[in-house]
Amino acid sequence: MLSPNELALLEAIRDSGSLSRAAAKLGKAPSSVSHAARQLEERFDALLFDRRRYRLQLTPAGQLLAGEAGRLMQDVARLTQRVRQVASGWEDRLHIVSDEILEFELMAPLIQDFDKLDSGVTLRFTHEVLGGTWEALREGRADLIVGATNEPQAMPNLQWAELGVMEWLFAVSPRHPLAKAKAPLRQDQIQQHRAVVVADTARGAALRGYGGVGGQATLAVPSMRAKLLAQREGLGVGWVPRHRAASLLARGELVEKATETPREPNLLYLAWRGDHEGRALQWWLEQLRRPGMASALMRGVDAFR
Structure with a gap:
């Protein structure tokens, strides 16, 4: 693994093509940069810099090292952010499954509001139908289900709330x-x-x-x-x-x-597992249980023009 200074050295030489310009970019003396470059080559026992031409360039090995090290450092930075995120009570990701009876477009305002929290939580939305919605929660493929029909099913730690009535x-x-x-x-x-x-x-x-x-x-x-x-x-x-x-x-x-046997309205539900209640799930539950939210989600979108 490269240190931030070593990665900065590789990138400065790659971008500037000159020892003196790389030194100026890094705010160091050219001799100091040259010494650091040789130390890096000794560490990896490989020729990382091509000094034979007018421009100082990275060798293919140097290009590989710079590219992979940069990617790894980004991964480490993202991992560090995710660890802090989870330690502060936010989930790493939240999977919301809505019954296909509801239209995804009507979730967009809620997603925009959630983004403003800058929580770092990755959202994933999918659709299921009828029993598939409850099954997704039972099998761990959903953290929250929205608009589930029929009665809540028996499963460990199930929590549920009525969302609204579907006519x-x-x-x-x-x-x-x-x-x-x-x-x-x-x-x-x-x-x-x-x-x-x-x-x-x-x-x-x-x-x-x-x-x-x-x-x-x-x-x-x-x-x-x-x-x-x-x-x-x-x-x-x-x-x-x-x-x-x-x-x-x-x-x-x-x-x-009209029919001789009208169909009874369906009661729609929110449901989640009570043993997995992070800050993101709590936020979504609070929003979805606000007065008027059920009618907003069942407003309908004209997708047929």
């Missing part, structure tokens, strides 16, 4: 046969048409999906946005979050249909 509506394309059917739609009418579903991302549990009923043909898609697009194109029908469908309904690209 649903039954939507079809204006070109779909059900668009002209008399409302309220009966269950047997709906079952005659393919449902578009967002598939559960759970790996180790019985899979379910947003949007289908028993015995109905399904088209499984990877996200709620894909579900909305598929229903807009008349590829199927199904229940969609009211906030996510608002812009399509306003433009007449989707039609809301």
Whole structure:
């Protein structure tokens, strides 16, 4: 490992190409710089400086040493910062998993506010669906889950809080046969048409999906946005979050249909492990539990123009 002075010497000679200019840059006498250069070569038992030409240059070995030493020193500096960060109560990283029912764009203001703390914590956001959201927390792939549906599951040290209520509506394309059917739609009418579903991302549990009923043909898609697009194109029908469908309904690209069996609203949850509560997790919990935050997260983004 090079000392900061030795790395500075290599960089000064590489950048200036002159012993005298390198000495001036370092604020040292040329003889002192020359002596330090020879000591460095003796230490590594390698020719690091090419003195045969008009310009003093690093040899390939010297270039390798300068580049790798600089990278290692940056790594050490980052490691030192991370150690201090964790020692002061901040996590090294925070993995937040949101159910795909919520739109990531609405997290952006919170991320901007978190960045202002200059905590050094690395944030990672991913999406899961239905049971996959709870599974990510249970298996340690998430530190915090946002917008999880269904009841909190049994797992060690689980902490949870209610986030808000998600309302649903039954939507079809204006070109779909059900668009002209008399409302309220009966269950047997709906079952005659393919449902578009967002598939559960759970790996180790019985899979379910947003949007289908028993015995109905399904088209499984990877996200709620894909579900909305598929229903807009008349590829199927199904229940969609009211906030996510608002812009399509306003433009007449989707039609809301009443049904004989309305779908009950979903209660959405925040959940985390009580044995891993660092300062970053606490900050996110405080922000997400502020009054009005649930409605802000379920405001909807018009991504369909």
